[in-house]
Amino acid sequence: MFTQLQNPLSLIARLLMAALFLPAGIAKLTGFEGTVGYITSVGLPAPTLAALAALVLEIVGGAALIVGLGTRFAALALALFTLVASFIFHAYWSVPADQVFVTQLLFFKNIAVAGGLMALAAFGAGTWSLDARRGS
Template sequence: MFTQLQNPFTFVARLLLAALFLPAGIAKITGFAGTVGYIESVGLPMATLAALAAIALEVAGGIALIIGLGTRFAALALAFFTLVASFIFHAYWAVPADQVYVTQLLFFKNIAVAGGLMSLAAWGAGGWSLDARRA
């Protein structure tokens, strides 16, 4: 039974993961100044460049997941980005006690998302993808 569902499940997984990154990238475009300010607030250098890189990765990676093109590379890039961003922006161990719960929740949500992305990187986009058509 699960073999028959592999392609639809993988397709839905790609869409659900892309639903996190594509809107986030678009929101960074529409709120660019706020994005740069947020990056600056954690002390990262070259905040404008970092914002542009995040936008490019989230938008291009989200689209790649949706259409299933370069899926393994996109998933690995997004997984790395998500892990790095988690440690920088969701450092629950360094926030006041009243902020720990939500920050920790966001941190571990991102860890789980990275796991899902790594699974896509390992197994590929599935049969319902441009990657499969190209193979």
């Protein structure tokens, strides 16, 4: 039964992952100054460059997941990005007690998303993808 579901489930997984990253990248693009300000607030160097890199990765990576082109690379890049961002922006161990619950929830949500992305990187996009059409 699960063999018959591999392709639709792979497509759904790619679309659901893209639903997180593509809108986030577009929001960074349309609210670029706010994104740079947020990155500045956590003390990262080169916040403008970091914001630009994040929005490009989220938009290009999200689009790649949707169409299934370069899926393994896109998923791995997004997983690494998500893990790094989790430790920087959702450091629940260093926030005031009244913020721990939500921050911890966001941290572990991101850890789970990274796990799903790593599964896509490991198993690929499935046959309903441009990767499959190209023979990748």
